[in-house]
Amino acid sequence: MERDACLRCMNNTQGPQCQQCRPGFVGSALSGGWCLPCRSFCRGRAHVCLSRAHLERHRRDPARHPLEAHLLHPWVPEGPSEAQAVCVNCQDNSVGDRCDTCRAGFFMLDGTCTRCHLQRARRHLQRAGRHRVPVPEQHRERRLPRAQRLLPAPGIPAGGASGGCGNRP
Structure with missing residues (x-):
């Protein structure tokens, strides 16, 4: 059984039934889903996002797989799903798959x-x-046993998931 093809895709979609997101967009076009611009997905801190597989291709051969947004289309056939998307070159001192840290x-x-x-x-x-810079009283570390100084504060994940300004032991 042959399916009809769409004549013009809308909302940043592509494909015979407009079932894919265009490169530079993230999400799922199936069942009324959305294709968000990478800039939105990356919280305004990156212009390019790729699937993990495409990012790995770039790392192996950056000359053949450039990261400039206008050069993605030849080697990136479609935008990634949210689960596979990785923001590239996060700006404004942010890091993480969604520039959220x-x-x-x-x-x-x-x-x-x-x-x-x-x-x-x-x-x-x-x-x-x-x-020698004096530390204001309100910022001075209480002298705790070393093991306690290395523990994160309550409610903050170990490893500083949100960056951090923690005191160094």
Whole structure:
């Protein structure tokens, strides 16, 4: 049985029955699903997203598989599903598959990865010629046994999943 083909796909879809997302878009076009622009999927912090398999192809041969958005179409036939999508080259000090985590030394504040304030103050004073920087009382670490200092704060995953400004032991 032969199926009819769509004449014009809408909503960032492609394929004979508009069943795929176009490159540069993420999601599932099946059953009324959506194809989001990578920029939206990546929280405004990346322009390109690929499936894990396509990202691996790029890593193996970056010359043949460039990451510039306008060069994806020849080697990326369709946009990835949300489960397989990986944001590429996250900006604004973010990292993670969806650019949803902050780099070390940054923390999430109102949706933006913000440099840890204490580090900024120390760096500023060091540039001014003061090498030993006093730590304000409210930021001083209580002297706990070393094992307790290495544990994350309650409700914060070990490893700093949201970046972090934790004290170093």
